[in-house]
Amino acid sequence: MPAVIADGLVKSFGDTEALRGVSFEIERASVLCVLGPNGAGKTTAVRILTTLLRPDAGRAVVDGIDVVADPRGARARIGLTGQYAAVDERLTGFENLQLVGRLFHMRTAQARSRARELLERFSLTDAGDRAVKGYSGGMRRRLDIAMSLIADPSVLFLDEPTTGLDPRSRLQMWDVIDGLVADGTTLLLTTQYLDEAERLADDIVVIDNGSVIARGTATQLKSASGGDRVEVTVSDRDDVDRVPVVLAGSLQAGVEPVLDHAARQATLPMSSTDHVVPRVVRSLDEAGIDVVDVVVRRPTLDDVFLQLTGHRAENDTDADDDDSTSAAVPEGAAR
Amino acid sequence: MTATATPTRSGPVPSDRHVVPTGATWLARDTWTEATRHLTATRRNPELLVFATIQPIMFVVLFVYVFGGAIQIPGFASYEQFVVPGIFAQTIVFGSAFTGIGIAEDMSKGFIDRLRSLPMYPSAVLLGRTFSDLLRNIFTFFIMLIVGLFVGFRLEGGLVDAALATLLLLAFAYAFSWIQALIGLSVKSVETANSAGFMWMFPLTFISSAFVDPSTMPGWLQPVAEHNPFTIVTNATRALYNGYDPGMDVVWSLVWAAGITVVFAALSFRKFTSNSK
Structure with missing residues (x-):
C-alpha cells in the first residue's frame, strides 16, 4: 500500500x-x-x-x-x-x-x-x-x-x-x-x-x-516540453535571423525557435544535445557568423508549462519581466 | 548510536509511537507543555517582563501620588484604599491583551499550523496560552501588591477576604484572556491584535468605578459605569480589601467571569477549529 x-x-x-x-x-x-x-x-x-x-x-x-x-x-x-x-x-x-x-x-x-x-x-x-x-x-x-x-x-x-x-x-x-x-x-x-x-x-x-x-x-x-535548448549569442544583430536557418538540420521539429534581436540571441530547441556546442560553433563559423556565446540549457518550469498548458507558469515577477524564455536560465530561478 | 524514537518502557508513554494517547492527564500535560513554551519565552523576553513589572509599579505610584491629593472619596480613609484595587483590576485585565497578541503572532509565523499538525490535543494550544497568561498575571499582581503596600495601601479586610478578592480578580482576568484569544484568532496581523485588543479596554476600565466614584460622572454616563461588569468586579474586590460587605457584587462578578469564560472559550475553540474548513 x-x-x-x-x-x-x-x-x-x-x-x-x-x-x-x-x-x-x-x-x-x-x-x-x-x-x-x-x-x-x-x-x-x-x-x-x-x-x-x-x-x-x-x-x-x-x-x-x-x-x-x-x-x-x-x-x-x-x-x-x-x-x-x-x-x-x-x-x-x-x-x-x-x-x-x-x-x-x-x-x-x-x-x-x-x-x-x-x-x-x-x-x-x-x-x-x-x-x-x-x-x-x-x-x-x-x-x-x-x-x-x-x-x-x-x-x-x-x-x-x-x-x-x-x-x-x-x-x-x-x-x-x-x-x-x-x-x-x-x-x-x-x-x-x-x-x-x-x-x-x-x-x-x-x-x-x-x-x-x-x-x-x-x-x-x-522530453514532453521539447528537450534541451541551445542559446546562441552573436555579435551582429542582423545575424540572429540566420542562426536557425544555418542550424536547421539539428533543430527539433514542432518547437519554434525564440529570436531576441535586442539581446542578439537565438534560443533553439535541439533534437540531440550530443557534441552540441562544437557542432553549433563549427556550423555558425562556416557560415561566417561571429559567435559570442553558446549556452546549453535545460527546459525550465516555464518551458514545461508553455508546452503543457500553452501559457506561462507566471510563477513569479521575474518570469513576468522576461519577454523571452532565453533569460530564464535555471540558476536564475534560484533566488 | 542513535537515540531510538520508539519508547521502550510502559508507563506514561504510549507503547507505539503511532498510538495517540487520550484522556484528561494527557490534555493537562499538553496544556502544561504549551504553557511552559510561553513561560520560558516570557522569562527570556525583557520587554514583556518590563511591561509586567514596571508598568504596574508606575500606575500605582502615579495614581496615588498625582491624584491622591486631589481626590477624596467619601467612606474611604485615603484615596489609595480606593484606587489601588481599581489599578489591580485594570492592570491585570489589560494584561489579558497579551493573550490575543501572542496568538496573532503564533498564527502569523505559522507556528499555530505547526501545532495543529502535531498529535497533541488541539484545545491545549489555547488552554496552554491562557494558563500561562494567568500565571503571568499572578506574578504581576504580587508586584503591584508589594508596591501598593509601600505607598500605604492596607489589606483592611484581613487575609481571607484579600485572598478571595485576588482570586476574583484573577478569574476576571482569565475570562478576559478568552475575549482576547478570540480577537487574536480573528485578526490578520499582530498590529491589529494589538490595537483591537487594547482599544476597547480604555473606555471599559475608565468608565467604571476603578478610579473615581461614578456618581461624579455626567448623568447619562452613570448608568453605563454602574452596569459595567468591570465596575462590579472592582466594587467587589475593593469592598473585600477594605473589609466592607461586598453584598451581591462577589456573586455577580463570578457570574460575569464564568459567563465570559464559557461564551468566549467556546467561540475561540470554534474559531480555532473552523480555520480548517
Missing part, C-alpha cells in the same frame, strides 16, 4: 476552486515532487494531507490512516515543514525540538536525547542553546525540518523548502533533503522550480489551476 494516497481531492475557498480533483500516490521510501506555480494548489493539497484543511470531496490517506476520519492518528505519522519556518524564535533550537517531542508525547528524557541527536544531524549543535531569533534563514529551515523529524514520521511533507533562500542555503537544503532520501524517508515536496524537482524527486506531478496536468519522471516531463 502506498504511503500516501490522494484520491480526487476537491477544495474551494468561496468562489475560488483551489483543487479540482487532484489524485496521486507516493510509494514508501520515495520522493514525490508536486510542481506548479504560485496559486496552483500545491499548498492546499499539502494542507489537506497534513490535516490542516478538510477536503470538500475526495479521500486522503497517509500511512493507511484516513486524515479526515482520524486526524490525530494521521498527525502522529507525519512531519510538516511549511513555507515559513515555523519555529518559536523566542526559544532556543534545543527547546523548540524538545517542545515538539513532548507534544508528540515522548518522555522528557527521550525528547531531550532526540533533540540533541537532531541538532547534531543538522549541524546546529553549536547554535542549539542560543535563541532562534539570531539564526540565519538557512538555520531556521534546518531547525524546522529537524522539528518535523522528531518522531520519525512515516511521511515528511516539505512545502517549498527552498523558496526565499539564497542560492547557498538552497544548495545546503538540497544536501539535507538528499540525506533524508538516503535514509529512506518518504517525502512529498512542493516546488516552483523544475531543476529542484529534477534533482530531488523520483516522480513529479505537475499541477496548474487545481488540476494535475502531467505526471512522470523529470526526463519524461522534459
Whole structure:
C-alpha cells in the first residue's frame, strides 16, 4: 500500500476552486515532487494531507490512516515543514525540538536525547542553546525540518523548502533533503522550480489551476516540453535571423525557435544535445557568423508549462519581466 | 548510536509511537507543555517582563501620588484604599491583551499550523496560552501588591477576604484572556491584535468605578459605569480589601467571569477549529 494516497481531492475557498480533483500516490521510501506555480494548489493539497484543511470531496490517506476520519492518528505519522519556518524564535533550537517531542508525547528524557541527536544531524549543535531569533534563514529551515523529524514520521511533507533562500542555503537544503532520501524517508515536496524537482524527486506531478496536468519522471516531463535548448549569442544583430536557418538540420521539429534581436540571441530547441556546442560553433563559423556565446540549457518550469498548458507558469515577477524564455536560465530561478 | 524514537518502557508513554494517547492527564500535560513554551519565552523576553513589572509599579505610584491629593472619596480613609484595587483590576485585565497578541503572532509565523499538525490535543494550544497568561498575571499582581503596600495601601479586610478578592480578580482576568484569544484568532496581523485588543479596554476600565466614584460622572454616563461588569468586579474586590460587605457584587462578578469564560472559550475553540474548513 502506498504511503500516501490522494484520491480526487476537491477544495474551494468561496468562489475560488483551489483543487479540482487532484489524485496521486507516493510509494514508501520515495520522493514525490508536486510542481506548479504560485496559486496552483500545491499548498492546499499539502494542507489537506497534513490535516490542516478538510477536503470538500475526495479521500486522503497517509500511512493507511484516513486524515479526515482520524486526524490525530494521521498527525502522529507525519512531519510538516511549511513555507515559513515555523519555529518559536523566542526559544532556543534545543527547546523548540524538545517542545515538539513532548507534544508528540515522548518522555522528557527521550525528547531531550532526540533533540540533541537532531541538532547534531543538522549541524546546529553549536547554535542549539542560543535563541532562534539570531539564526540565519538557512538555520531556521534546518531547525524546522529537524522539528518535523522528531518522531520519525512515516511521511515528511516539505512545502517549498527552498523558496526565499539564497542560492547557498538552497544548495545546503538540497544536501539535507538528499540525506533524508538516503535514509529512506518518504517525502512529498512542493516546488516552483523544475531543476529542484529534477534533482530531488523520483516522480513529479505537475499541477496548474487545481488540476494535475502531467505526471512522470523529470526526463519524461522534459522530453514532453521539447528537450534541451541551445542559446546562441552573436555579435551582429542582423545575424540572429540566420542562426536557425544555418542550424536547421539539428533543430527539433514542432518547437519554434525564440529570436531576441535586442539581446542578439537565438534560443533553439535541439533534437540531440550530443557534441552540441562544437557542432553549433563549427556550423555558425562556416557560415561566417561571429559567435559570442553558446549556452546549453535545460527546459525550465516555464518551458514545461508553455508546452503543457500553452501559457506561462507566471510563477513569479521575474518570469513576468522576461519577454523571452532565453533569460530564464535555471540558476536564475534560484533566488 | 542513535537515540531510538520508539519508547521502550510502559508507563506514561504510549507503547507505539503511532498510538495517540487520550484522556484528561494527557490534555493537562499538553496544556502544561504549551504553557511552559510561553513561560520560558516570557522569562527570556525583557520587554514583556518590563511591561509586567514596571508598568504596574508606575500606575500605582502615579495614581496615588498625582491624584491622591486631589481626590477624596467619601467612606474611604485615603484615596489609595480606593484606587489601588481599581489599578489591580485594570492592570491585570489589560494584561489579558497579551493573550490575543501572542496568538496573532503564533498564527502569523505559522507556528499555530505547526501545532495543529502535531498529535497533541488541539484545545491545549489555547488552554496552554491562557494558563500561562494567568500565571503571568499572578506574578504581576504580587508586584503591584508589594508596591501598593509601600505607598500605604492596607489589606483592611484581613487575609481571607484579600485572598478571595485576588482570586476574583484573577478569574476576571482569565475570562478576559478568552475575549482576547478570540480577537487574536480573528485578526490578520499582530498590529491589529494589538490595537483591537487594547482599544476597547480604555473606555471599559475608565468608565467604571476603578478610579473615581461614578456618581461624579455626567448623568447619562452613570448608568453605563454602574452596569459595567468591570465596575462590579472592582466594587467587589475593593469592598473585600477594605473589609466592607461586598453584598451581591462577589456573586455577580463570578457570574460575569464564568459567563465570559464559557461564551468566549467556546467561540475561540470554534474559531480555532473552523480555520480548517
